[in-house]
Amino acid sequence: MRSLLVxxxxxxxxxxxxxSAPLPAMLVDPPRDAxxxxxxEVLHISSGGVEINGVAYVAAGAGPxxxxxxxxxxxxxxxxxxxxxAVRRAGWNAVTFNYRGSWGSxxxxxxxxxxxxATNVIAWLRRPDVAAKLGVDxxxxxxxxxxxxxxxxxxxxxxDPQLIGAVLISAADMAGLxxxxxxxxxxxxxxxxxxxxxxxxxxxxxxxxxxxxxxxKDTAGGLAKIPVLxxxxxxxxxxxxDALAAAIRDAGGKVQTSHEAxxxxxxxxxxxxxxxxxxxxxxLPGAR
Numbered sequence: 001m002r003s004l005l006v007x008x009x010x011x012x013x014x015x016x017x018x019x020s021a022p023l024p025a026m027l028v029d030p031p032r033d034a035x036x037x038x039x040x041e042v043l044h045i046s047s048g049g050v051e052i053n054g055v056a057y058v059a060a061g062a063g064p065x066x067x068x069x070x071x072x073x074x075x076x077x078x079x080x081x082x083x084x085x086a087v088r089r090a091g092w093n094a095v096t097f098n099y100r101g102s103w104g105s106x107x108x109x110x111x112x113x114x115x116x117x118a119t120n121v122i123a124w125l126r127r128p129d130v131a132a133k134l135g136v137d138x139x140x141x142x143x144x145x146x147x148x149x150x151x152x153x154x155x156x157x158x159x160d161p162q163l164i165g166a167v168l169i170s171a172a173d174m175a176g177l178x179x180x181x182x183x184x185x186x187x188x189x190x191x192x193x194x195x196x197x198x199x200x201x202x203x204x205x206x207x208x209x210x211x212x213x214x215x216x217k218d219t220a221g222g223l224a225k226i227p228v229l230x231x232x233x234x235x236x237x238x239x240x241x242d243a244l245a246a247a248i249r250d251a252g253g254k255v256q257t258s259h260e261a262x263x264x265x266x267x268x269x270x271x272x273x274x275x276x277x278x279x280x281x282x283x284l285p286g287a288r
Contacts, residue, residue, distance in 0.1 A: 002224075002286060005031070015063060024277055025087075025090035025241055027271075028089075028144060030060060032060070032088055033061055034035075036061050038058060038059055039057070039058045040056065041055070041133075041134060041208075042055060042128075043055060043056055043060060043095070043097065045097060045124045046105060047115060047116065047121070047235075048117070048119065048120070049101055050100060051106065052099065052100055052117055053098050053105050053137050054095060054096055054097030054098065054121065055095070055096050055097075056093060056094075057085060057087070057093060057094040058088070058135055059091050059135070060069075061091065061099060061133025062135070063254045064136055064137035065091060065092055065093045065137060065140075066091075066092050066093070066137055066141070066142070066164070066281070066287050066288075067093040067095060067134075067140065068084075068087050068093070068095070068124060068141075068143070069094075069095045069097075069118065069141065069143045069144070070083065070084055070094060070146075070148030071097075071143065071148075071152050072146060072148075073074045073145075073146045073149050073172070074143075074174075075102065075103075075177060075192050075195060075196050076099075077216075078146060080144075080169075081096065081114075081151060082274065083144075083192070083270075083273065086274035087274070087281070090281070090282065092281065093134060093135060093136055094107060097117070097121050099117045100113050101198060102115055102195060102197070103149060104195070106196065108197050109196040109197050111203070112206070112211070114148065114149075114151075115152045115156050115214065118143065118153070118156045119159075121257070122143065122160065122163070126138040126141070126232060139162075139286070140164055140217070140287060141163055141164065142163055142164050142165040142167070143157055143163060144167035144169065145167070145168060145171065146170060147169070147170055147172045148172055148242035149171075150170065150172065151171055151172055151174045151214070151216060153166050153167065154166070154168060154216050154244070155214050155219055157217075157219075157222070157228070158222025158225060159222055160228065161226055163220050163226055164222065164225075164284050164287065165226055165228065165229065165280070165281065167229045167230075167231070167277055167280070168230045168231065168241060169234060169266070170231065170233045170241075171216065171240070172235065172237055172240075173240045174211050174214070175216070176211055176215065176240065177211070178180040178208050178211060182204055182205075185204035185208060186200050186201055187200075188204075189201075189204050190205035204254045211252070216241070216243075217243065217247060219244070220244060220247035220251050220253070223244075223248050223251075223253055224248050224251035224254075225286075227254050227280075228248060228254070228255040228256070229255070229257075229277065229280045230244065230255060230256070231260070231265060231268060231273070231277075232257070232258075232259045232260075232263060233259070233260055233262045234260075234261055234262060234263065235264035241257075243246070245257050256280060260273075
């Protein structure tokens with residue numbers, strides 16, 4: 001009966017056009033490993049003088065496992081936790097975290113700290129004691145980010161050729177917001193202030209004055225050194241990431257792209273999203 005159900009689900013997935021998703025990781029739980037079961041670990045990671053909070057979705061098996069760090073957007077209402085679960089079912093660890101001043105992490109929120117926090121998470125995972133506890137292979141770490149997290153991912157990965165890959169999901173070029181009138185920036189910030197320890201006015205001023213050196217276009221040279229997956233959607237941001245993909249290719253890099261007719265949060269393409277990412281991760285050199 002179970003195999004019949006799996007076959008029926010597979011037929012539905014193929015009929016819907018989502019053929020990239022590996023069925024076991026997407027829709028079927030893996031066999032339980034009694035000796036080394038999958039688990040969750042609450043994390044407290046040192047960054048900028050405080051300890052930001054996070055969660056490790058540790059894959060089953062003795063490990064060490066390849067690991068995907070997932071960076072959320074602004075403010076981070078969509079944290080892609082379903083993606084973290086799917087990645088774990090595929091045999092990868094997944095690590096999510098909250099930037100300083102966001103979602104309970106101590107400190108004040110600043111955009112410039114977002115890439116710093118992601119960098120510090122990766123450095124923390126590479127520590128021998130942490131890697132041993134969480135079953136992380138320090139030589140097999142990739143990073144993915146959605147929206148603002150995609151912008152952070154590009155900036156972090158462009159400076160870290162030891163990463164085995166980077167995934168940008170509907171990435172927003174935060175530096176590109178600087179040209180907007182201040183009133184428009186305050187309005188945008190007020191709509192994205194959920195659980196952030198700051199004010200819309202402070203965010204608007206930072207967007208206008210300090211993010212110019214952290215633009216997507218400036219990351220192409222560094223991103224050309226590692227495999228990159230760029231996923232875009234019908235949110236108006238695709239031209240920016242299309243230009244980034246072209247620049248990476250011009251610099252001799254390897255980038256794969258895919259565009260889906262869905263919203264910024266991939267609300268009706270969640271299985272498709274996980275499938276695209278897992279397929280790409282599994283094909284990375286050295287991933288297994």
